[in-house]
Each structure stands twice: as C-alpha cells, then as structure tokens.
Ligand SMILES: [Zn+2]
C-alpha cells in the first residue's frame with residue numbers, strides 16, 4: 001500500500017459521513033462511508049437528496065445490528081428522500097421482498113424498519129406470525145417512548161391487537177393515524 005492510499009484511508013476513517021462515489025446497481029452514486037460498511041448494500045432512490053443521510057444513519061446502523069443478531073440475510077436496502085413533498089407520499093412506508101431478500105424504506109424510523117424485519121422473519125403478511133415477530137423486535141431493539149409507540153402501532157392490525165392483549169393483559173389503545181415523516185420536514 002502506498003503512502004498516498006494509506007493517507008486517504010486515514011481521512012476516510014476519520015469522517016464516516018464523508019460521501020464517496022460507488023457503483024450501485026450499475027450506476028455511480030454518492031453514499032456516505034458508514035453506509036458502505038454494512039452487511040447489505042444501501043441503494044439510495046433516484047434523485048435521493050444527500051441531506052437525508054443523517055435521518056437514515058441511525059436506522060440503517062440498527063438494521064445492520066439486527067440482521068446480524070437475527071441471522072437475517074439482506075441483499076440490499078432501498079432508501080428514499082422526499083423533502084418538500086406536498087400531500088401524501090404515494091407508496092408504502094416500507095416493504096420487504098421475500099424473493100430477492102431486499103428491503104424498501106420510505107419512513108426513516110426504527111419502528112418501520114423493524115416492522116419490515118418482522119415480515120422478513122415470518123410469512124402470511126400481517127397475520128399472527130408477523131405480529132409476534134414485530135412485537136418481539138420492538139421489545140428487544142427499542143426503548144422508552146419509541147418502544148411504547150411502536151407497540152401501540154401494532155393495534156392497526158387485528159393480529160397486533162391480539163399480541164398486545166396477551167403481553168399487557170389489556171386492550172391496545174387506538175393507534176394514532178400515521179402521517180408521512182417527510183411532510184413539512186426541514187432538510188436542515
Ligand atoms: Zn418514499
């Protein structure tokens with residue numbers, strides 16, 4: 001290794017948020033160093049706004065940890081940005097593709113990501129197996145208010161209400177309606 005490339009590596013190590021150019025799914029994209037060090041490939045959506053990386057960082061670092069602990073093989077994860085979007089984002093907050101072992105994330109919260117990991121570890125869409133996995137993941141990987149809110153979100157699904165009742169011995173409170181996290185979000 002030459003002196004120059006060593007020096008370059010040192011600089012990269014010093015700033016994990018630095019953007020580097022990388023060929024992803026056949027196209028050159030700019031992604032932060034930390035996103036190149038995960039067990040899965042991170043694929044920013046078309047027209048991804050680099051200011052969104054800071055919102056994705058904690059979610060993708062946790063996903064990396066979860067994939068390792070749950071022995072889940074993920075090929076790649078698509079992430080979105082929708083700064084300045086008017087009205088509702090016209091697609092799901094996240095989904096999991098069982099055939100290609102890939103995750104799509106629009107909502108940059110840990111709950112959405114764990115909801116999708118729940119799908120990856122179960123089958124039958126939002127049935128009981130999914131609700132059991134999702135609640136187990138929320139209890140294991142979330143804390144405090146984040147955990148409580150996620151458990152309440154389970155009440156959107158009949159399966160989730162059953163799991164909640166079993167765990168807490170009482171009916172789940174009504175889950176608040178979900179708003180897109182991108183609505184009115186300041187890119188900072
Ligand atoms: Zn989206």
Ligand SMILES: [Zn+2]
Nearest residue numbers: 115119125126
């Ligand atoms: Zn789902």
